[in-house]
Amino acid sequence: MESRTESPVPIDPVIEAYKKDVDRTLIRQNLRLTPEERLLKLDRLRLFAEELRRAGGRLPR
Amino acid sequence: MIPADALLRALCNGHVDFVLVGGVAATIHGSSRLTQDLDIVYARTPENMARLVESLRPHHPYLRGAPPGLPFQWDVATIQRGLNFTVTTDIGDITLLGEIIGGGGFENLLPDTIQVDLFGLKCRSLSLQRLIEVKRAAGRPRDLDSIAELEAILDGRSKR
Numbered sequence: 001m002e003s004r005t006e007s008p009v010p011i012d013p014v015i016e017a018y019k020k021d022v023d024r025t026l027i028r029q030n031l032r033l034t035p036e037e038r039l040l041k042l043d044r045l046r047l048f049a050e051e052l053r054r055a056g057g058r059l060p061r
Numbered sequence: 062m063i064p065a066d067a068l069l070r071a072l073c074n075g076h077v078d079f080v081l082v083g084g085v086a087a088t089i090h091g092s093s094r095l096t097q098d099l100d101i102v103y104a105r106t107p108e109n110m111a112r113l114v115e116s117l118r119p120h121h122p123y124l125r126g127a128p129p130g131l132p133f134q135w136d137v138a139t140i141q142r143g144l145n146f147t148v149t150t151d152i153g154d155i156t157l158l159g160e161i162i163g164g165g166g167f168e169n170l171l172p173d174t175i176q177v178d179l180f181g182l183k184c185r186s187l188s189l190q191r192l193i194e195v196k197r198a199a200g201r202p203r204d205l206d207s208i209a210e211l212e213a214i215l216d217g218r219s220k221r
Contacts, residue, residue: 009193009212018209026093027214035089035177035186039066042088045095 066180067152075116078104081186098154104167120150163198
């Protein structure tokens with residue numbers, strides 16, 4: 001899929017620390033989708049986030 | 062609803078040379094993170110800048126977050142004078158990048174792109190490895206989670 005031969009990305013200990021918290025179940029789910037389906041899912045998430053913001057804005061302060 | 066394909070369709074139908082970068086490119090590679098706008102690196106040739114201007118003109122581009130009524134002209138001269146633009150349009154927000162840190166411009170990035178079929182359109186996205194490299198080069202703390210996720214995706218590929 002990639003257009004050039006990949007050389008390993010150098011290890012960065014800070015990023016390695018962050019990697020421990022990556023939810024790989026979400027990645028696996030996404031990788032079962034086509035790139036187009038991934039973008040459509042992103043769009044649905046955006047709409048959901050917008051609705052949450054709207055709902056938050058209607059809360060009494 | 063803003064369909065994901067509207068901006069891509071405008072750019073592709075306008076024959077704009079561009080590469081998808083940022084959060085949308087990350088999504089294409091399998092990222093689960095939410096991104097709000099479309100980031101592209103566009104070719105800085107006069108012809109391509111003219112195509113970019115014409116493809117977005119019907120969608121009323123304006124500087125994102127700027128107060129209304131500024132004397133902002135959406136034309137080739139404006140694009141030529143600047144480099145990177147954060148723009149809002151009727152069909153979504155888009156960040157137009159002439160260059161990115163650690164990656165350079167469109168011509169520099171082109172060898173490290175993949176072609177993806179999206180909504181019947183052929184688009185170019187930055188490769189996963191290059192995306193990681195440019196995010197690392199940007200050195201922004203807010204990218205650390207994103208880089209970690211992208212590297213986890215890359216690790217998964219090398220294990221397959």
